[in-house]
Amino acid sequence: MAEQKQITLTINDRKVLVPSGTLVIEAARRIATEVPAFCYYPGLSLQAACRMCLVEVEKAPKLQTACTLLATEGMVVRTETEQVKQARKAMLEFLLVNHPLDCPVCDKGGECELQDMVFRYGADSSRFVEEKLHAPEEKWSELVYFDAPRCILCFRCVRVCDEGLDVKALGVGARGVHSSIIPNAGDHLECEECGMCIDICPVGALTSGTYRYKARPWEMQYESTICTHCSNGCKTTLSVRNNAVLRANNRDLSGINKEFLCVKGRFGFDFIGHPERLREPLVRRGGKLQTATWEDAMGEVASRLKGAHQSHGAAAIGFIGSNRTTNEENFLLGWLARGQIGTNNIDHHRTADYAGLAVALGNSARESMGTIAQLDQARAVLVIGNDTGQQNPLVDWQIRAAFRHYQARVYIINSAAIKLGRRAKVEVRVREGDEARAVKWLAGGEAEFSADVAQQMAALKSALEAESDVVVVFGAALRGAAIADLVKFGARLPGRTLYIALGDYANSRGAADMGLLPDRLPGYAFIDDAAARERFGKLWGGAVSSTPGLDARAMLGAAESGKLKALYVVGANPVRTFGLNAKRPAGLEFLAVQEMFLTETAAMADVVLPAACAYEKEGTLTNTAGEVQMLRRALNPAGLRSDFDILRILSHQLARVGVGSAIHVRSVEAVFELIRGSVPGYDLPQAGLLAGGAEASAAAAPKNGHKTYDVPAELIFSARDTLFTSGTLSRYCTMINSLPEAAQPEASQSKAGQSEAHLQHTTTSKQASDQP
Ligand code: SF4
Ligand code: SF4
Ligand code: SF4
Ligand code: FES
CATH class of the missing domain: 3.10.20.740 (Ubiquitin-like (UB roll))
Incomplete structure (x- = not known):
């Protein structure tokens, strides 16, 4: 350049x-x-x-x-x-001609840009003596309220909704002194409910349904942490008073998302205090789950796991981990399973093939993995098999920013229409499940398509071959060999190609990076890699078996047939995820679950241990692009323990009853140090993390013992969450569930499609003629 x-x-x-x-x-x-x-x-x-x-x-x-x-x-x-x-x-x-001067009761009082300016420039009197125009407050949705007299007509809200979100739900009505901001559906909003318009409003004209009239800014404490709803890892500031979160916004506009938060990040925090939140351990007695002390519950888990271990061996015990627990917790779970109990039966719901990407990139992983922070500077982006607008809102926001600021070319291969299609230079609509075939063809392989699709593919390929740098983002539709094809194609492009695999949950990437996989150790070392086994065996104080364990589905099958006797589940709901029809596997003798709510899986457990949520603990999370950030505790959860503490206590209880050696780590920080020292790609500078920044990791698969192989779709699949859903957490977000858009996400998607028509931007395989 x-x-x-x-x-x-x-x-x-x-x-x-x-x-x-x-x-x-x-x-x-x-x-x-x-x-x-x-x-x-x-x-x-x-x-x-x-x-x-x-x-x-x-x-x-x-x-x-x-x-x-x-x-x-x-x-x-x-x-x-x-x-x-x-x-x-x-x-x-x-x-201030028509402004009501109601700062003492206005939500914005104390952090209002207009108030600050009036103080600074001393505009404390007015020559206007006419009666002020008044307009009543309007409720535009459960989340957005509008108070017209406070509005200074700066149009930030209109522009952020149009240019930033590409929703266009706000406009300006009337003229002159009667000009006013108006919502798209006459008297209410039909939109993504992100609250960006509220956040960006310099005055108190737009206020939030969850926060209004609840507190003054100086009454609250502020804690910067990470949103826990999706894999994009937005930084957020929680405003806390009396141990309760009152609002979430990225107050200092820093981090990978700056001002951006979607509806879940901004408003999806009332699950924390949901009445159905588990507050005490439960132990099944007489066929019923009954409250118990932590001591009794942990003692029960240790003795039942010891029983299974003694009678049937380590291979009869399995662990299903979480894609929302921290890296430290995941590392500890792997340690407990592999180092202390001695089984490789460990897995989690995989929502993207991070291992496949690490294997395909090999030693070039470090320089070939893109970050979300870089995405808004991209000059060309290829999206494959993902509805970024619904599933990865920050990724979508960043791509739109690249389009606006750098005229980035957007290319799409997807089976359904997506909002980002409005900005696409070439969009190829393949049949669902055909994304991998499309990539195979790009890499030079044989693949048949209909005449239309073949033409679109040819246009896409030649356009990509003319690009200097491309960032490729792809969803769960690409696994194993398909990712290898993608990397092969990317290597042939003239410039630099970066890759981001798009998973679903807050720490999906971290779960894979930390080795919650039956055949890979932390950092994707294959289980037959003797050097890696020795390294972790030494660290964990127990030899690591070279036999791959059972994956999640195989564990559930073995539990049915009676080969797996005990299953330990952390922050996951395999009954729902893998469709077990709420039926406990027949041969399973013991089931323990660490959870926040009585999920379908927890409801059939023998012991349920109530766990703290992400906003109640510390640790690190790795977003889908490998950027590591720190969680900070904003609340003190009475009666609950973090997954980290539960696992640590369990380890000691197990050692006490004679199963393996106890894990001696004092703190989350100490485990992060171990991760830094042992997991490739995680030797990250701490200063940036401590200051609230993101550090890009790049776990690269070592060559030893690796080959590309296809993990079946039954093991790697997207949860297909939408803007308004995020699995267990969103089920308990009362405010989000009350939104009409949450009830019919398809409707809001098709609305996105409808407004596409009047935009006259290119969609399917035609050149974008109106790019800025
Ligand atoms: S909430 Fe978001 S989508 Fe809705 S009007 Fe405001 S900025 Fe637009
Ligand atoms: S951002 Fe606030 S002050 Fe500016 S036009 Fe919108 S409502 Fe009015
Ligand atoms: S994009 Fe994801 S991480 Fe960001 S606010 Fe939304 S749900 Fe949270
Ligand atoms: S005219 Fe310059 S900031 Fe408004």
Whole structure:
């Protein structure tokens, strides 16, 4: 890429060096000079509506708007002269003409940009004596309320919904002094309910149904942590008062998602205090689950596991782990199963073939795995077999940002229409299940398609071959050999190709990276890799078996036939996931479950251990692109234990009854240190993590003992979650479930398709003629 020309300008007597094309408002930010702005918002189109950013520019006859003015060589700017201050004060007086001045009861009071500006510029009196126009507050949805008199018509909400979300649910009605923001369905919203419009509103005109009138900003504590609903790993700030979460927003706009959160991340936290949340351990007595003390429950688990171990051996015990527990918890579960009990019967619900990608990339994994943080800078993106808008909202947001800012070309191979199709340069619609065949053809293999699809595929291939750099994101439709084909095709493209496998849950990637797989150790070392076995055996204080264990389905089958006697489930619901029809496997003698709710699996267990949720514990999570981030405890869950503590206690109880050696680790941090030292790709700098940033890991499969093989679709499959669902957690999110859109996600999808028509953007295999 050609190097961008640098120019020098002077702002408030300080020289500033910026790339040409920089706006004066951004140049000022480089030297920590804040120019007041209401309508300007980085990343959105320029509006120049509020006139708050007026600055003096030498030789210009009148004040200029810093948000639309490009910095030029030698330009001299002053941002705080008397004339500028008077102009801002006058603008504020004008903005307050119809404003109700109800700061003492407004949700935004204390963190309102308008309030701050009035304090700063002293617009404390008004020359307007006319009666203010009033309009009643409007409820646009369960989550979005609008108070028109507070609105300063900056249009941030309209633009974020249109440009950022591509939903276009907000517009402007009427003219002049009667202008008002209006929702798309007349008097209510039919949209994605993301709350981005509320978050971006500089004043209290848009307020949240879950937070309004509940608290003042200074009454709450703030904890930065990671959203727990999907695999994209958005950073979020939980606002907490009296040990309860009152709202979630990414308050400091930092991290991989900056201001973005989808509906689940922003509003999906009431599962924490759901009345059905498990609060005490349960032990089955007389056929019924009854409350028990932690001591009794843990003692029961240890003695029953010991019984199975003694009578039938380690191979009669199995573990199904979670794709939402932390890396440290997953590592500990593998240690307990393999190092202490001595079985490789360990698996989880795999929602993407991360192992397949690690094997296909081999030693080039480190430089070939893309990150979500990089995606918004992409120049070309190929999406295969995933509805990113529904299943990976942040990935979708990032791709749209790349489209807006860099005119990124979007290519799609999918079986259904997806919202991102509006932005596609070439979209190929294959039959469901044909994604792998399409990739095989791209890699030079034989594959038959209908004439239409063959034509689209040819157009897609030649367009991709003309791209310099491509980021490929793909879902569970590609596994094993198909991923190897994809990497083969990617290697033939002229530029750099990066890959992101798209899984479903908060730590799906971490579960795989930490070795919750029957045939792979942490870091994807194949189980026949003697050196890796020795390394982990030494760390775990017990020899690791070289025989691959049973996968999740095989474990459930063996439990039915009586070969597997005891099953230990952590944060998973295999009965529902693998469709067991709520029937406990006939030959299973003991079932223990660590869970937050009495799921279908927990309901048939012998012991249920109530676990803390992600917002109640610490640890690290790895998002679907391999970016590791830290969870921070925002709440103290009375009576519950983290999965980490439960596993640690269980290990000691087992050692006490003579099963293996106890795991001696004191803290989550100590386990993370062990992970850093033993799992390839995880030797990450800690400073960035501690500061709340994301660090990209890249677990690469070692060559020893590896081959590409296809894991069957029954083992790797997407949960097909939508914007409003995330498995167990969303089932207990009362607010999200009350939304009409949550009841009919297909309807909101098809609405996305309908509004496609009037956009006149390209869809199927035709060149995008209107790319910006
Ligand atoms: S909630 Fe989200 S989708 Fe709905 S109007 Fe606001 S920004 Fe648009
Ligand atoms: S509702 Fe808020 S974001 Fe939207 S135009 Fe009014 S002040 Fe701006
Ligand atoms: S995109 Fe995923 S991680 Fe981000 S807020 Fe939504 S559910 Fe949470
Ligand atoms: S911020 Fe420049 S005109 Fe509004």
